[in-house]
Amino acid sequence: MKDPKDTRVVVGMSGGVDSSVTALLLKEQGYDVxxxxxxxxxxxxxxxxCTATEDFEDVVRVxxxxxxxxYSVNFEKExxxxxxxxxxxxxxxxxxxxxxxxxxxxxxxxxxxxxxLALGADYVATGHYARIRKNGETYEMLRxxxxxxxxxxxxxxxxxSVLSKIMFPLGAxxxxxVREMAKKHNLATATKxxxxxxxxxxERNFKEFLSEYLPAQPGKMxxxxxxxxxxxxxxMYYTIGQRQGLGIGGPGGPWFVVGKNLEQNILYVAQGYHxxxxxxxxxxxxxxxxxxxxxxxxxxxxxxxxxxxxKDSEVTVYPQDxxxxxxxxxEPQRAITPGQAVVFYDGEVCLxxxxxxxxxxxxxxxxxxx
Amino acid sequence: xxxxxxxHAATTPVHPEVIQAMIPxxxxxxxxxxxxxxxxxxxxxxxxxxxxxxAQSIHANxxxxxxxxxxxxxxxxxxxxxxxxxxxxxxxxxxxxxEHHASLHAVEYLEKQGFDVTYIPAxxxxxISAEDIYExxxxxxxxxxxMYVNNETGIIQPIKEIGQVLADHxxxxxxxxVQAYGTLPIDVKELGVDLLSVSSHKIYGPKGIGFLYVRExxxxxxxxxGGEQERKRRAGTENTAAMKGFQKAxxxxxxxxxxxxxxxxxxxxxxxxxxxxxxxxxxxNGEQQFAVPGIVNISFPGINVxxxxxxxxxxxxxxxxxxxxxxxxxxxxxxxxxxxxxxxPRTRNSVRFSFGMDNDEEDIKEGARRIAQIVKRLxx
Numbered sequence: 001m002k003d004p005k006d007t008r009v010v011v012g013m014s015g016g017v018d019s020s021v022t023a024l025l026l027k028e029q030g031y032d033v034x035x036x037x038x039x040x041x042x043x044x045x046x047x048x049x050c051t052a053t054e055d056f057e058d059v060v061r062v063x064x065x066x067x068x069x070x071y072s073v074n075f076e077k078e079x080x081x082x083x084x085x086x087x088x089x090x091x092x093x094x095x096x097x098x099x100x101x102x103x104x105x106x107x108x109x110x111x112x113x114x115x116x117l118a119l120g121a122d123y124v125a126t127g128h129y130a131r132i133r134k135n136g137e138t139y140e141m142l143r144x145x146x147x148x149x150x151x152x153x154x155x156x157x158x159x160x161s162v163l164s165k166i167m168f169p170l171g172a173x174x175x176x177x178v179r180e181m182a183k184k185h186n187l188a189t190a191t192k193x194x195x196x197x198x199x200x201x202x203e204r205n206f207k208e209f210l211s212e213y214l215p216a217q218p219g220k221m222x223x224x225x226x227x228x229x230x231x232x233x234x235x236m237y238y239t240i241g242q243r244q245g246l247g248i249g250g251p252g253g254p255w256f257v258v259g260k261n262l263e264q265n266i267l268y269v270a271q272g273y274h275x276x277x278x279x280x281x282x283x284x285x286x287x288x289x290x291x292x293x294x295x296x297x298x299x300x301x302x303x304x305x306x307x308x309x310x311k312d313s314e315v316t317v318y319p320q321d322x323x324x325x326x327x328x329x330x331e332p333q334r335a336i337t338p339g340q341a342v343v344f345y346d347g348e349v350c351l352x353x354x355x356x357x358x359x360x361x362x363x364x365x366x367x368x369x370x
Numbered sequence: 371x372x373x374x375x376x377x378h379a380a381t382t383p384v385h386p387e388v389i390q391a392m393i394p395x396x397x398x399x400x401x402x403x404x405x406x407x408x409x410x411x412x413x414x415x416x417x418x419x420x421x422x423x424x425a426q427s428i429h430a431n432x433x434x435x436x437x438x439x440x441x442x443x444x445x446x447x448x449x450x451x452x453x454x455x456x457x458x459x460x461x462x463x464x465x466x467x468x469e470h471h472a473s474l475h476a477v478e479y480l481e482k483q484g485f486d487v488t489y490i491p492a493x494x495x496x497x498i499s500a501e502d503i504y505e506x507x508x509x510x511x512x513x514x515x516x517m518y519v520n521n522e523t524g525i526i527q528p529i530k531e532i533g534q535v536l537a538d539h540x541x542x543x544x545x546x547x548v549q550a551y552g553t554l555p556i557d558v559k560e561l562g563v564d565l566l567s568v569s570s571h572k573i574y575g576p577k578g579i580g581f582l583y584v585r586e587x588x589x590x591x592x593x594x595x596g597g598e599q600e601r602k603r604r605a606g607t608e609n610t611a612a613m614k615g616f617q618k619a620x621x622x623x624x625x626x627x628x629x630x631x632x633x634x635x636x637x638x639x640x641x642x643x644x645x646x647x648x649x650x651x652x653x654x655n656g657e658q659q660f661a662v663p664g665i666v667n668i669s670f671p672g673i674n675v676x677x678x679x680x681x682x683x684x685x686x687x688x689x690x691x692x693x694x695x696x697x698x699x700x701x702x703x704x705x706x707x708x709x710x711x712x713x714x715p716r717t718r719n720s721v722r723f724s725f726g727m728d729n730d731e732e733d734i735k736e737g738a739r740r741i742a743q744i745v746k747r748l749x750x
Contacts, residue, residue, distance in 0.1 A: 073680075120684065
């Protein structure tokens with residue numbers, strides 16, 4: 001291991017508090033820290049206002065406070081080609097994609113990592129709440145110490161070659177501690193609100209945003225028995241298990257989305273949060289990445305998350321060919337959503353994950369996407 | 371590591387004699403040149419002396435010099451001021467695709483206000499032709515705006531020839547001479563221009579000061595309203611200390627222009643020779659027989675300009691490309707895009723190096739060595 005002062009760490013700085021504190025911690029540890037802002041989306045509005053410009057201003061302020069050089073890099077094309085195109089394709093296919101997983105895989109830990117390495121970086125650091133541990137020759141990814149903020153779910157696609165080159169200094173802290181450190185050092189971003197929008201695109205009216213890129217086709221809303229319940233605004237706006245925005249009421253409790261028929265443009269709805277139709281007992285996932293880099297061939301038990309910030313559930317994983325797995329749940333699960341990630345854990349260690357492709361109940365595929 | 375500055379086309383360091391000239395103005399002669407008391411008169415003399423030196427430097431008379439805050443303001447005043455004043459005679463403007471944004475965006479603004487603009491392309495040589503201007507001239511053309519030396523490529527434009535083409539036409543002829551002034555002797559009558567702009571911080575003077583030459587008899591709509599400074603063409607209390615510094619910078623330039631050019635020429639030639647000796651691949655953008663001595667725009671096949679410039683900076687070498695755009699990222703150069711087409715890789719792998727009097731032979735050698743090292747690493 002080189003001396004920190006001879007170790008160049010390129011920090012991906014977004015202008016938020018997390019990446020600001022990441023840079024702060026590394027600077028305090030004596031590393032040769034370089035801050036880089038990624039511009040991946042052009043959202044300049046009709047008044048010439050652009051959130052990327054505002055965020056970059058915050059990067060400049062923090063970098064000056066920390067006395068580190070800062071730069072900007074433009075990955076608009078890469079983001080469009082690798083993340084946004086996938087995002088739209090998935091919606092077109094009636095699924096609910098996870099752009100953050102794709103953004104980590106293709107942008108932050110590929111395009112950006114390559115850029116940083118071309119700048120002579122030894123490591124790239126980001127403000128993710130996750131930890132990396134070297135175990136023998138293998139790099140393990142562990143959940144962040146702040147269980148409420150743990151972001152390993154979004155990082156499930158990272159391979160060994162990437163893990164060997166990254167640092168997650170915030171993994172050891174809670175969000176509260178991070179805010180405290182930012183305040184203690186008077187960082188310009190100390191009290192800045194966390195972004196909750198789509199990775200790099202920012203916060204916006206989701207329906208309106210999506211309709212700029214995909215034509216919305218309103219259609220029928222029906223019960224599974226074929227009773228018409230009204231109109232939907234376009235299948236892409238709905239996700240399995242969703243309650244909000246259906247606009248139907250009546251006796252028998254609230255209504256939920258339970259399926260889509262793309263061919264006939266029908267949205268299926270059913271009553272009750274615990275409607276039986278929302279429950280399944282297994283799934284098939286594709287594009288599975290095992291973080292250890294070792295191919296899994298034998299079935300094994302572990303825990304899994306099917307959504308971000310969900311509690312772990314007991315599962316048994318049956319590896320198949322071509323990076324696919326079948327995952328059988330110990331308890332039936334509600335609203336398993338194709339397009340989202342399934343991520344596996346052994347205690348604190350994130351084993352990897354894949355994209356949920358099909359959902360199974362009683363050995364039958366559930367027709368969420370007929 | 372020693373810092374090496376190869377970005378003199380962006381801005382130059384301030385000459386020590388310029389700083390010395392400015393200090394007494396800041397310390398003692400703080401008066402407002404418009405005041406009717408002796409403090410005012412003292413300050414007024416500073417403005418008049420500076421104006422006289424500016425006028426002589428381009429063979430103009432003092433009434434023809436309008437002090438401004440620099441190149442951008444001069445550009446805006448010349449272009450928008452002319453268009454607004456003469457729109458009753460026509461709404462057609464001719465300019466080029468390779469102008470500085472300070473001109474280009476001013477013209478685009480006018481386009482949105484209903485003016486009709488023709489943009490002349492440059493081609494691979496980086497030089498537009500007077501014939502092109504002639505062919506696009508119309509009866510209702512009121513302004514032709516062509517920069518003298520392109521700030522990205524250093525290519526000199528045929529201003530005198532265009533001046534001849536326009537001699538018998540109603541259109542005003544404006545040239546942005548910000549990048550030319552430090553290198554080319556300028557005689558406004560010989561060039562046949564009605565308007566010409568100059569900036570101080572490109573010639574070792576302070577920032578925030580420049581001037582616009584406005585031919586006697588040429589009329590402009592002023593853009594800034596207030597007092598009667600600059601014969602009502604540019605209201606606002608004069609920046610006397612900067613004017614004094616600017617004056618000193620111009621005096622030094624007039625004494626040393628040829629010597630400086632020789633130095634720049636030598637630096638450029640040494641620099642390119644060093645790069646060749648390092649055995650890296652590169653080519654020069656623009657027809658080099660028309661390039662000024664201090665600027666060279668180099669394409670390095672296989673590099674990405676953003677990665678390259680960041681690497682250069684991390685190795686303490688300052689250079690630039692195109693113009694910085696939103697959120698600090700680098701846009702492909704509009705100048706190179708106009709010359710080569712926007713899909714040409716040269717728009718994304720070219721860097722401008724510009725030399726100055728604060729460079730020495732060691733800078734040239736060491737700079738070329740660091741640059742070659744990075745190019746080799748990035749093109750492995």
